[in-house]
Amino acid sequence: MVIGAGVVGAACAYYASLAGLSVAVVDRGPVAGGTTGAGEGNLLVSDKEPGPELDLALLSAGLWRELAGELGEQTEYEPKGGLVVASDEAGLDALRAFAAHQGTAGVESVEIPGARLHELEPHLAPGLAGGFHYPQDAQVQPALAAAHLLRAARVAGAEVYLGEAVTAVRTGPDGAILGVTTDRRRIDTPAVVNAAGTWGGEVAGLAGVPLPVLPRRGFVLVTEPLPRIVRHKVYAADYVADVASGSAALQTSAVVEGTPAGPVLIGASRERVGFDRTLSVEVLRRLAAQAAQLFPVLADVSVQRAYRGFRPYLPDHLPAIGADPRVPGLYHACGHEGAGIGLAPATGLLISRQLTGKQPELDLTPFRADRFAAS
Ligand SMILES: Cc1cc2nc3c(=O)[nH]c(=O)nc-3n(C[C@H](O)[C@H](O)[C@H](O)COP(=O)(O)OP(=O)(O)OC[C@H]3O[C@@H](n4cnc5c(N)ncnc54)[C@H](O)[C@@H]3O)c2cc1C
Numbered sequence: 351m352v353i354g355a356g357v358v359g360a361a362c363a364y365y366a367s368l369a370g371l372s373v374a375v376v377d378r379g380p381v382a383g384g385t386t387g388a389g390e391g392n393l394l395v396s397d398k399e400p401g402p403e404l405d406l407a408l409l410s411a412g413l414w415r416e417l418a419g420e421l422g423e424q425t426e427y428e429p430k431g432g433l434v435v436a437s438d439e440a441g442l443d444a445l446r447a448f449a450a451h452q453g454t455a456g457v458e459s460v461e462i463p464g465a466r467l468h469e470l471e472p473h474l475a476p477g478l479a480g481g482f483h484y485p486q487d488a489q490v491q492p493a494l495a496a497a498h499l500l501r502a503a504r505v506a507g508a509e510v511y512l513g514e515a516v517t518a519v520r521t522g523p524d525g526a527i528l529g530v531t532t533d534r535r536r537i538d539t540p541a542v543v544n545a546a547g548t549w550g551g552e553v554a555g556l557a558g559v560p561l562p563v564l565p566r567r568g569f570v571l572v573t574e575p576l577p578r579i580v581r582h583k584v585y586a587a588d589y590v591a592d593v594a595s596g597s598a599a600l601q602t603s604a605v606v607e608g609t610p611a612g613p614v615l616i617g618a619s620r621e622r623v624g625f626d627r628t629l630s631v632e633v634l635r636r637l638a639a640q641a642a643q644l645f646p647v648l649a650d651v652s653v654q655r656a657y658r659g660f661r662p663y664l665p666d667h668l669p670a671i672g673a674d675p676r677v678p679g680l681y682h683a684c685g686h687e688g689a690g691i692g693l694a695p696a697t698g699l700l701i702s703r704q705l706t707g708k709q710p711e712l713d714l715t716p717f718r719a720d721r722f723a724a725s
Pocket residue numbers: 353354355356357358359360376377378379380381382383384385386387388389390391392393394514515516517545546547548549553567568569570617618619658659660661662683684685686687688689690691692693
């Protein structure tokens with residue numbers, strides 16, 4: 351059974367159901383009521399350096415392409431590509447080195463000289479030094495993607511219980527999983543998948559093991575509907591450093607993207623302030639100013655709304671994926687921080703491989719939940 355009906359839990363349920371397993375999903379709220387409904391839908395390889403997270407992202411990029419065909423147009427999947435820009439030569443040199451390193455791991459990118467940036471993005475600010483186009487970057491509507499993954503899992507036989515909190519994870523005398531108890535029922539099962547996102551540490555705690563998942567807050571600005579003035583996912587070179595930073599302090603580096611419905615999304619900030627939901631005008635102002643620096647045309651556009659969410663952050667920025675050696679039958683699929691939409695299909699597939707005793711496509715050692723035990 352899967353705890354959590356966000357995009358990660360939905361992907362786990364989808365692949366496990368298709369593998370022929372009998373699956374139940376429990377969420378205390380609605381589908382995508384956690385961070386999945388409060389983020390953007392960037393499916394990025396461009397912001398990741400070679401390593402386990404990029405391997406996951408590349409596997410996922412291919413799976414999202416397949417899913418787009420299987421789940422239908424409603425997920426708003428767009429293989430639009432990313433464009434990372436640098437304002438000066440030093441920034442462009444850094445991008446060049448980063449892209450060359452990524453190329454060794456299978457990331458495709460093409461350098462775009464400053465004079466040609468407007469062929470890709472006609473409304474981009476003049477005078478930028480240049481950038482890199484990443485054709486493997488894509489976009490999806492996260493809440494719709496989660497809902498359609500779950501719908502497909504249900505068609506394959508999965509049961510979904512919403513508005514029902516898991517209050518206990520039951521284990522036997524040998525420590526192995528026996529099932530869970532919710533505020534409405536008892537589910538007996540030999541396997542529990544912890545896909546509780548930012549609350550993954552609490553669920554691990556119910557099973558008696560620590561997992562240090564913390565919230566990392568982010569705001570997103572949503573403009574009024576506009577014609578397609580932003581064609582790719584566009585961001586400045588600083589974004590990569592912000593994503594990789596472990597600092598609790600506020601970081602903003604705008605990622606700008608158009609949507610099929612018209613509004614432009616401007617995300618996102620990063621800060622560790624617990625679950626504080628207070629609206630921060632300062633953060634919104636910084637995001638808006640950075641977006642207008644990239645696309646001056648946005649300076650005169652109205653913002654329709656802003657929302658915030660809490661990324662599930664683990665101290666080394668890698669998710670916890672796979673069997674927990676401390677509790678037989680407990681599997682983790684949480685802690686994906688700012689990349690959970692992108693990484694969901696690979697996570698679901700790898701979990702289903704372990705559940706069915708098959709060899710996973712990737713080595714799961716870097717994602718083991720007990721890697722924090724000594725700290
Ligand atoms: C501002 C912002 C922008 C983002 N942009 C992107 C982006 O562009 N691309 C990207 O890939 N990622 C992005 N992310 C990150 C992404 O949204 C998350 O990594 C992802 O949504 C995590 O999904 P999840 O399914 O693990 O968690 P969630 O969606 O939070 O799902 C976990 C579920 O578990 C349920 N749950 C918890 N405890 C219990 C319990 N005891 N019993 C029952 N149910 C329980 C919750 O109700 C919740 O529905 C962004 C995040 C933010 C905040």
